[in-house]
Amino acid sequence: MRQALVLGLVAGFAAAPSPQAAAQTEDPVAAEFDKFREVLEKDNPAELWEVKGEQLWKTPRGPKNASLEKCDLGLGPGVVKGAYAQMPRYFADVGRVMDAEARIVHCMITLQGFTYAELAKAPFSNATRTPDPVSITTYVAAQSAGVKLAAPQNHAQEKAAYAAGKEIFFYRAGSFDFSCTSCHGVDGQRIRTQPLPNFTKPEQAIRSVQGWPGYRMTGGVMHTLQWRLNDCYRQQRFPEPGYTSETLSALLTYLTVNSNGQVYKGPGIKR
Amino acid sequence: MKLKTLAMLAAGAALLASCATGPGDARRDALAMMQRDFHARGIAGMDRLKQDEVQAACNKYNDNPPKELAAKLQSQQYAGVKWPQDGKYLGDWKSGEKIAQNGRGMAWNDKGGVGGSCYNCHQIGPATTSFGTIGPSLYQFGKLRGYGTDIQRYAYAKIYNAKAYTACSQMPRFGHAGALTEAQIKDLTALLMDPASPVNQ
Amino acid sequence: MQETRRSVIRAGGALGLLAAFGTALLKPGRALAARNQGAFEAKSAVDAMRSLGVSNAEDSKDIVIRAPDIAENGAVVPMDITSNIPGTTSISVFIEKNPFPYTGTFDFSQGAVPFVHLRAKLGESTPVRVVVAAGGKYYTAVKEVKVTIGGCGG
Amino acid sequence: MADPMKIRATLQGDVADVRVLMAHPMETGQRKQAGKAVPLHFIQSITAQLNGKTVFSADISQAISRNPVFAFKVKGAKAGDKIVITWKDNKGETRTDETTVRAGL
Numbered sequence: 001m002r003q004a005l006v007l008g009l010v011a012g013f014a015a016a017p018s019p020q021a022a023a024q025t026e027d028p029v030a031a032e033f034d035k036f037r038e039v040l041e042k043d044n045p046a047e048l049w050e051v052k053g054e055q056l057w058k059t060p061r062g063p064k065n066a067s068l069e070k071c072d073l074g075l076g077p078g079v080v081k082g083a084y085a086q087m088p089r090y091f092a093d094v095g096r097v098m099d100a101e102a103r104i105v106h107c108m109i110t111l112q113g114f115t116y117a118e119l120a121k122a123p124f125s126n127a128t129r130t131p132d133p134v135s136i137t138t139y140v141a142a143q144s145a146g147v148k149l150a151a152p153q154n155h156a157q158e159k160a161a162y163a164a165g166k167e168i169f170f171y172r173a174g175s176f177d178f179s180c181t182s183c184h185g186v187d188g189q190r191i192r193t194q195p196l197p198n199f200t201k202p203e204q205a206i207r208s209v210q211g212w213p214g215y216r217m218t219g220g221v222m223h224t225l226q227w228r229l230n231d232c233y234r235q236q237r238f239p240e241p242g243y244t245s246e247t248l249s250a251l252l253t254y255l256t257v258n259s260n261g262q263v264y265k266g267p268g269i270k271r
Numbered sequence: 272m273k274l275k276t277l278a279m280l281a282a283g284a285a286l287l288a289s290c291a292t293g294p295g296d297a298r299r300d301a302l303a304m305m306q307r308d309f310h311a312r313g314i315a316g317m318d319r320l321k322q323d324e325v326q327a328a329c330n331k332y333n334d335n336p337p338k339e340l341a342a343k344l345q346s347q348q349y350a351g352v353k354w355p356q357d358g359k360y361l362g363d364w365k366s367g368e369k370i371a372q373n374g375r376g377m378a379w380n381d382k383g384g385v386g387g388s389c390y391n392c393h394q395i396g397p398a399t400t401s402f403g404t405i406g407p408s409l410y411q412f413g414k415l416r417g418y419g420t421d422i423q424r425y426a427y428a429k430i431y432n433a434k435a436y437t438a439c440s441q442m443p444r445f446g447h448a449g450a451l452t453e454a455q456i457k458d459l460t461a462l463l464m465d466p467a468s469p470v471n472q
Numbered sequence: 473m474q475e476t477r478r479s480v481i482r483a484g485g486a487l488g489l490l491a492a493f494g495t496a497l498l499k500p501g502r503a504l505a506a507r508n509q510g511a512f513e514a515k516s517a518v519d520a521m522r523s524l525g526v527s528n529a530e531d532s533k534d535i536v537i538r539a540p541d542i543a544e545n546g547a548v549v550p551m552d553i554t555s556n557i558p559g560t561t562s563i564s565v566f567i568e569k570n571p572f573p574y575t576g577t578f579d580f581s582q583g584a585v586p587f588v589h590l591r592a593k594l595g596e597s598t599p600v601r602v603v604v605a606a607g608g609k610y611y612t613a614v615k616e617v618k619v620t621i622g623g624c625g626g
Numbered sequence: 627m628a629d630p631m632k633i634r635a636t637l638q639g640d641v642a643d644v645r646v647l648m649a650h651p652m653e654t655g656q657r658k659q660a661g662k663a664v665p666l667h668f669i670q671s672i673t674a675q676l677n678g679k680t681v682f683s684a685d686i687s688q689a690i691s692r693n694p695v696f697a698f699k700v701k702g703a704k705a706g707d708k709i710v711i712t713w714k715d716n717k718g719e720t721r722t723d724e725t726t727v728r729a730g731l
Contacts, residue, residue: 039550177326215693576690587699593654
């Protein structure tokens with residue numbers, strides 16, 4: 001009874017105009033951010049990590065004292081150009097779909113002799129340290145700048161990864177009942193002042209891929225999509241997803257395939 | 272690797288069979304994958320991956336459940352609202368403003384509940400221009416709706432459990448989830464409903 | 473030409489500097505000009521300018537400050553500063569509400585165009601003041617930059 | 627040792643557009659890590675030379691963003707001219723890198 005009454009009240013007031021509702025439709029704040037995003041991207045500190053990543057790729061390192069120049073990113077051993085734009089993809093040697101960083105970590109293990117445990121122990125950048133896979137992923141990504149995204153959907157496992165990724169994207173759980181769609185399922189919304197693209201739409205999905213790996217202004221550190229998804233899940237109040245796990249590769253398959261056909265611009269700059 | 276993966280997928284699927292509603296292959300694979308790939312960290316245990324009835328229904332119906340189901344879920348959620356012990360809904364709006372500003376709480380790097388993250392999604396007080404737009408503006412909440420006890424009670428319950436009114440609301444169930452205490456919810460209710468709060472100026 | 477760095481600001485403010493700090497800051501002919509520590513440690517833009525000897529700065533529309541009205545992130549606020557005043561030798565920047573407002577002086581010589589792009593940290597919404605030294609005089613312009621809270625705040 | 631700078635110098639008419647990225651933490655002394663304040667650590671001065679002549683120099687504070695970015699312009703430059711940039715920080719560490727001016731598009 002009580003509830004019905006209040007519901008009626010609420011419905012009655014829903015039509016009351018919000019004093020600043022107009023400000024929400026055409027977002028001048030977002031427009032201002034976009035204008036200066038261009039200025040910031042013109043000179044991007046991410047380039048400092050591209051240089052570092054290239055050195056790490058070419059230098060013999062690890063217990064096996066090998067470089068990564070024989071690493072197969074999906075276009076054949078050692079082919080870096082354009083590879084990032086065609087991942088995640090299925091790799092027969094491991095029987096699973098891998099995103100770029102997952103594949104780089106795989107190569108560091110198999111070619112150079114590093115262990116997953118040591119690479120996964122502290123995989124994200126902080127003020128004093130940028131993990132090697134982050135720099136290498138930045139280098140690899142830069143070699144796909146200007147290339148159209150074309151994450152393949154040929155192998156059955158690539159299709160399965162897309163389908164699983166979609167389910168993961170929509171999965172609502174955790175203390176706050178959030179899914180990825182809580183922030184990225186509706187057009188034109190923002191959290192605080194940060195615009196939230198709707199990743200279920202192809203024209204906006206590109207914003208999940210574009211600008212990553214990204215130089216993050218907060219903290220002034222380099223981050224990859226592995227970090228982005230990890231921190232989304234933290235804020236989603238979920239438990240923690242495994243670094244370079246199949247779950248994250250599947251989610252990245254969903255996001256990248258949704259963006260296929262659009263031009264990837266290389267490492268970017270993020271708030 | 273492949274065999275192991277399949278075995279784990281199967282095991283995971285069995286584990287999750289209880290909460291998977293009408294599972295297709297993709298859904299079953301996804302749930303098994305998540306069950307295998309996530310790990311507990313800090314206060315965020317693996318139990319958080321298990322959907323309750325509301326989450327499962329919203330997931331299944333894409334946040335748009337049939338009317339009867341929505342009504343049933345809402346009344347269940349409403350029945351679980353714990354009302355203030357002293358019967359008063361309004362706390363201190365100044366403290367409420369701080370709670371509304373604070374975006375921390377319940378994540379794996381938190382110790383428990385902290386703030387309400389309210390400004391992340393709502394316009395509230397006039398002094399803060401960096402507000403989100405996921406939820407409706409709450410500016411002049413009391414002034415527009417009246418300051419009566421029924422509205423106080425509604426605001427309190429909405430913060431305690433938003434799903435008591437909209438089954439698949441995007442708003443967290445702060446009281447239900449243990450993310451905010453009774454005192455904090457009263458402070459937030461005061462922020463919205465106290466005639467002296469800047470929200471109502 | 474290192475020894476001429478800061479020379480105009482010094483010449484213009486020599487009296488003020490002498491009065492405030494004595495001759496310690498004025499060491500013409502040093503390979504690397506002495507850093508004006510007093511200005512960098514000043515807690516207000518006014519005090520910093522006094523340390524630098526900036527006085528009677530005249531408002532000028534010929535100083536163009538291109539910076540965001542609202543910065544996406546206070547940690548990295550991009551600014552393009554151009555002086556169209558003939559004979560410009562330096563551009564100084566003061567972020568008025570930062571704990572230490574004096575952010576730096578950029579000197580131009582031997583054909584350098586009086587323009588600089590920089591990125592600075594803004595602790596809060598603040599006026600950004602630019603002082604240009606040209607022909608032994610000072611000119612100034614100001615631009616308000618708002619700093620907001622972005623993201624989830626978690 | 628400090629990481630190298632990335633310098634780009636491109637000719638636009640007879641003006642060289644010089645853009646530089648520097649790898650430096652630019653610690654303000656106010657940031658805390660594990661409960662302890664990270665000490666002040668920032669670039670204090672920058673000089674840039676074109677063919678050996680100083681054209682641009684700066685004294686800066688810790689308020690310049692982490693991993694600093696600067697751009698400046700020099701009139702009368704030609705393709706092949708040498709640009710040398712040096713920074714020095716408050717701990718006395720210094721780094722010098724160079725590039726040649728390239729013809730614009």
